[in-house]
């Protein structure tokens with residue numbers, strides 16, 4: 630019997646690394662995602678240095694479930710004249726000239742989407758700062774997800790702020 634002992638021990642050993650890898654990989658995907666974008670757009674420049682308000686670009690954050698992503702037209706309202714000689718702006722202008730929308734890669738997405746209701750409007754109207762959920766984007770060149778967006782995260786803040794926590798609040 631003794632010579633077979635190595636197999637389960639080996640499997641357990643291997644399994645441990647598989648699980649550890651999966652745990653790390655899923656954690657990475659959920660908390661630290663910062664996908665590449667078609668244009669090297671920086672919040673640090675536009676918010677931190679130029680001083681633009683979030684709602685100037687994310688126009689529907691106080692009106693709708695979605696915050697909204699600005700159109701190429703909005704970018705070109707400045708970049709027809711600003712920094713036109715830079716390669717990234719010439720890429721931007723090419724989208725504009727071809728009238729193709731920019732396909733930005735989504736950073737934040739609630740993983741289990743079925744029957745979960747989330748709305749920006751409700752939270753923004755209650756004066757919850759974007760930074761409470763998205764962090765200090767004015768220091769980020771590339772947007773990165775800093776909150777898990779999992780149920781425990783939602784419920785924890787709801788408890789702290791005495792917002793409703795019954796299941797039907799978020800599951801409809």
Ligand code: HEC
Nearest residue numbers: 670675676681682683686733734735736737759763766772
């Ligand atoms: C000049 C326009 C502009 C301004 C001002 C701006 N953003 Fe953005 N934002 C964008 C663009 C374009 C994207 C998509 C590209 C990216 O993810 O970097 C984006 C993406 C984001 C995302 C990630 C969206 C996703 O896919 O999950 C968050 C969160 C965000 N912005 C928050 C903010 C906050 C908070 C502010 C104000 C402090 C702000 N933005 C100001 C243009 C802007």
Ligand code: HEC
Nearest residue numbers: 668669670674679699703704706707711712715717718721
């Ligand atoms: C209100 C005006 C304004 C708007 C709107 C705006 N930008 Fe900018 N952008 C600027 C300014 C100012 C700079 C800094 C230019 C400099 O470095 O001299 C800048 C810099 C940039 C740069 C860096 C250029 C480089 O390589 O140095 C990129 C890329 C860029 N913007 C893309 C965008 C995109 C994409 C949008 C739309 C989502 C956008 N901008 C909207 C004003 C604006």
Ligand code: HEC
Nearest residue numbers: 683687690695696697698737738739752757758759762778
């Ligand atoms: C209470 C937490 C919370 C607050 C406050 C909040 N967000 Fe979000 N945001 C989220 C969540 C959760 C998602 C992912 C939603 C999904 O998967 O549908 C998201 C997604 C986004 C997105 C990408 C998709 C979309 O909705 O268009 C942008 C852009 C964004 N937020 C910008 C903002 C801005 C700008 C503010 C402030 C005006 C803000 N958020 C305030 C939690 C928040």
Ligand code: HEC
Nearest residue numbers: 746747751755757761778782783786787790792793798799
């Ligand atoms: C940073 C704190 C915070 C986080 C994080 C947060 N919420 Fe909220 N949420 C609130 C507060 C405060 C209210 C009450 C707003 C009001 O009084 O109108 C609220 C209200 C709501 C409402 C409306 C409740 C009603 O009365 O119908 C829904 C739905 C909701 N949140 C869903 C979510 C979901 C889903 C998430 C996670 C993806 C989430 N929230 C994350 C603070 C938060």
Ligand code: HEC
Nearest residue numbers: 739740741745778779780783784787793794795796798799
């Ligand atoms: C404040 C909002 C909120 C409240 C209140 C809430 N949930 Fe959730 N729930 C969520 C979100 C957001 C997700 C999706 C999580 C994710 O994508 O990781 C979720 C996911 C789930 C899931 C699926 C988990 C999975 O990984 O498949 C179940 C089951 C669930 N909730 C049950 C409940 C029950 C039961 C209650 C009441 C005791 C409740 N929820 C209250 C926000 C909420």
